[in-house]
Amino acid sequence: MDHTEPLLDTPLTSTHAALGARIVPFAGYRMPVQYPDGILAEHAWTRTHAGLFDVSHMGQALLKGPDHATTARALEALAPADFVNLAPGRQRYSQLLAQDGGIIDDFMVTRPLAPEADGTLILVVNAACKTGDFAHIRAGLPEGVVLIERPERALVALQGPEAAQVMARHAPAAVALDFMAAAPTTFDGLPVEVSRSGYTGEDGFEISVAADDVATLWAALLAEEEVKPIGLGARDSLRLEAGLCLYGHDIDLTTSPVEAALLWSIQKRRREEGGFPGADRIRREIADGPARVRVGLRLDGRAPAREGAEIAHQGQVVGRITSGGFAPTLQAPIAMGYVPPALATPGTKLDILVRGKELPATVTALPFVPTRYARKSKMGA
Structure with missing residues (x-):
């Protein structure tokens, strides 16, 4: 969104202000970056209890x-994931790709559980990209397939090890879902669409609800002793500890899914068949290796490295940091960036150039903090 345009509010912006949040511009919206407890406390609360996030700025839409x-095949012409074989009630992460294989945006796709919804896919795209994403998708659709935006819906995320016990009191059916499963249900009688997913590395739920009902849902969740509101600051430090990409930083039009270490999101059928933008490049990078790859880096000392800092090896610049900061869970600075594959092995020693100084760093396997998603094996299923 053009920075000269007026900032937009989510249906909860006034609620955040009433809670004492510091409101900042983000992706064209006025969003809470933190509440009075502060980013470190919010981060720790989400890791130990349950954090509540307003993500209503994201773009929700139906592909019908x-x-x-x-x-599914219409969407497969734009993105490299296997949507044809996506089962009802399941969710999949993918990327919209440019013709050269660069990433236009990353997004989530859900196939609804209800049989009457056959032929519908639910999309959630990033807030800063949604206008362009929706135009791009529409331009690539065949006759008979349409994109329907859903500005009348809000989206919140409840994340953390106590999220499930909270949801059990309001939407018991949601607790039966495992990671990347989704279903329509009710929350205290309100119709909602729930997925067991999120962007913190913790177990949790994303809840899509009518914008007119979101304040009621938000208040009901905040009334629970396990739940506190969490702003953008902790959301970013949580996703960095989980080794998750942030569009416009770790991935963009200059990066391919293979370079970004997202090959896991391209299922075997699509790798073999192609038929998506940039398929030739991606298959070549799978066969021959990419020129660079996204890695995790743990820095010595306490000084963090920020986005844009150069990565060096034996005095030569070999890459650049794309996300960096202090990891509250580890009490150490961490970062992600791109380096040649020969320097991507965990344990490799590199230097990060910060204000003229070389800060020693070690390539580290991602995620930095183990994820705690509710997979079937962990649910006794």
Whole structure:
């Protein structure tokens, strides 16, 4: 969104202000960066209890066609994931790709559980990209498949090890979901769409609800002793500890999914068949290796390295930091960036150039902090 345009509010902006949040511009919206307890306390609360995030600025939409195969193949012409074989009630992460294989945006796709929704896919895209994303998708759709934006809906995320016990009191059916599963249900009688997913590395839920109802849902969750509101600051430090990409920083039009270490999100059928933008480049990078790859870095000492800092090896600049900061859980500075594959092995010693100084760093396997997603094996299923 052009910075000259007026900032938008989510349906909860006034609620955040009433809670004492510091409101900042983000992706064209006025969003809470932190509440009075501060970013470190909010980060720790989410790791130990349950944090509540307003993500209503994200772009929600429906992709609708005459049947699932038609709709799925229409989306497969724009993104490299296997949507044809996506089961009802399951969610998948993917990327919209440019013709050269660069990433236009990353997004989430859900196939609804209800049989009457056959032919529909639910999309959630990043806030800063949603206008361009929706135009790009529409331009690439065949006749009979349409994109329907959902500005009338809000989105909140409840994340943390106590999220499930909180949800059990309001939306018991949601607790039966495992990671990357989704279903329509009710929350204290309100119709909602819930997925067991999030962007913190913790177990949690994303809840799509009518904008007119979100204040009621938010208040009900905040009334629980396990729950506190969490702003953008802790959201960023949590996702960095989880080794998750932030669009416009760790991934963008200059990076491919292979370079970004997102090959896991391209299923075997798509790798073999291609048929998506940039397929030739991506298959070549799979076969021959990319020129660079995203890695995790743990710095010695306490000084953090920020986005844009150069990465050096034996005095030669070999890459650049794309995300960096202090990891509250580890009590250490961490970062992600791109380096040649030969320097990407965990344990490799590198230097990060910060204000003329070389800060020693070690390539570290991602995620920095182990994830605690609710997978079936962990749920006794």
